[in-house]
Amino acid sequence: MYPSPDVPIPGWGNGEGEWGGCRLVPRLRAADHTHMTLKIPPMRGRAPREGSPARHLGTTGPQPIRSIARVVAAGRVRDLGLILSDQARLVLTRRYDAFATDRAYASSPHGWLGPLGRAADLRVLRLPVHVALRERIDNVVGALDALVRVEAREADPVRVISAPCGLARDLMAAAVRLGPDVSAAWTGVDVDQRGDVLPEAVRRADRAHVPIQFVRGDVFDPQLRTQLAARAPFHIVNCIGMTAWIDRAETEDLTSLFRDLLAPGAWLLVDSWREAADGELGRALHLPANYYEGDDFAAILERRGFSVEARRSTSGGVNTLWIARRR
Numbered sequence: 532m533y534p535s536p537d538v539p540i541p542g543w544g545n546g547e548g549e550w551g552g553c554r555l556v557p558r559l560r561a562a563d564h565t566h567m568t569l570k571i572p573p574m575r576g577r578a579p580r581e582g583s584p585a586r587h588l589g590t591t592g593p594q595p596i597r598s599i600a601r602v603v604a605a606g607r608v609r610d611l612g613l614i615l616s617d618q619a620r621l622v623l624t625r626r627y628d629a630f631a632t633d634r635a636y637a638s639s640p641h642g643w644l645g646p647l648g649r650a651a652d653l654r655v656l657r658l659p660v661h662v663a664l665r666e667r668i669d670n671v672v673g674a675l676d677a678l679v680r681v682e683a684r685e686a687d688p689v690r691v692i693s694a695p696c697g698l699a700r701d702l703m704a705a706a707v708r709l710g711p712d713v714s715a716a717w718t719g720v721d722v723d724q725r726g727d728v729l730p731e732a733v734r735r736a737d738r739a740h741v742p743i744q745f746v747r748g749d750v751f752d753p754q755l756r757t758q759l760a761a762r763a764p765f766h767i768v769n770c771i772g773m774t775a776w777i778d779r780a781e782t783e784d785l786t787s788l789f790r791d792l793l794a795p796g797a798w799l800l801v802d803s804w805r806e807a808a809d810g811e812l813g814r815a816l817h818l819p820a821n822y823y824e825g826d827d828f829a830a831i832l833e834r835r836g837f838s839v840e841a842r843r844s845t846s847g848g849v850n851t852l853w854i855a856r857r858r
């Protein structure tokens with residue numbers, strides 16, 4: 532149905548304007564974008580509004596102690612072993628928030644009781660969900676690199692917004708890979724419920740010498756949406772690690788927001804998960820995740836004003852990165 536099945540990637544991030552075997556041609560003229568420097572005050576503090584989909588993440592989930600108790604109560608030796616793993620405890624206490632996700636990206640095993648904890652952590656970091664996270668970030672960085680290069684032929688700077696950005700590892704890796712000759716303006720938005728994600732992202736961006744404007748806010752908050760709309764259009768919206776935590780209606784709504792932030796021909800990068808991802812940790816946690824099979828996700832993108840240009844899945848099709856263009 533869609534013209535972009537998974538194929539080997541010949542021109543992956545090589546500046547040739549190819550992604551997933553598709554040629555990517557800039558359709559926007561530079562004049563279509565405003566060239567102002569973003570002046571969003573960094574990290575405006577807004578707590579998530581009552582009833583926000585942000586409730587799916589972090590501290591608003593079940594109590595950490597209760598989560599751990601559930602694993603202990605289940606009493607299976609394999610599950611008990613999970614608790615020695617730093618990654619398992621992080622996910623049990625913070626779910627897949629920015630830190631747990633980023634620790635899966637970094638994949639450096641540690642845990643309680645020295646070698647035992649390390650072995651348990653290694654096992655957890657090798658679960659399909661974590662392998663998929665690592666493959667996903669490679670896919671995202673490669674796609675950002677390719678798309679920014681394509682847009683840079685016409686735009687200066689190429690304006691990229693990542694929502695939710697978490698610790699923004701993908702933006703930093705892409706910026707470093709693009710180097711100083713490609714001009715890009717990076718914006719990261721995150722609700723940062725505990726107030727510890729964006730300060731850490733700022734520290735990392737400083738260390739990497741990548742200027743990123745961080746905005747603290749809930750993407751479902753009309754006030755934040757108005758603020759972002761005032762700074763549209765962007766050339767690229769990057770939405771990674773969100774759609775599994777919100778329901779389909781919310782994903783449709785978010786996709787419409789992204790359409791409104793982009794000019795015709797501009798790009799949306801967004802990922803979706805298949806049920807295969809829900810392994811031991813997911814079952815122990817009863818994670819309220821939303822999965823997509825077949826062309827379900829593509830249908831949402833098409834319905835909300837995008838054409839799917841390419842997609843790339845991780846091993847076993849656990850996670851799919853979609854590259855879509857605003858019609």
Ligand SMILES: C[S@@+](CC[C@H](N)C(=O)[O-])C[C@H]1O[C@@H](n2cnc3c(N)ncnc32)[C@H](O)[C@@H]1O
Pocket residue numbers: 583584585586588627628629632633695696697698699700701720721722723724728748749750751770771772773
């Ligand atoms: C799984 S992390 C992914 C972050 C990042 N894109 C990455 O790949 O590392 C999900 C992030 O979504 C943020 N988040 C959740 N709900 C949000 C909302 N309604 N508005 C803005 N950010 C939200 C969380 O704070 C968290 O940092």
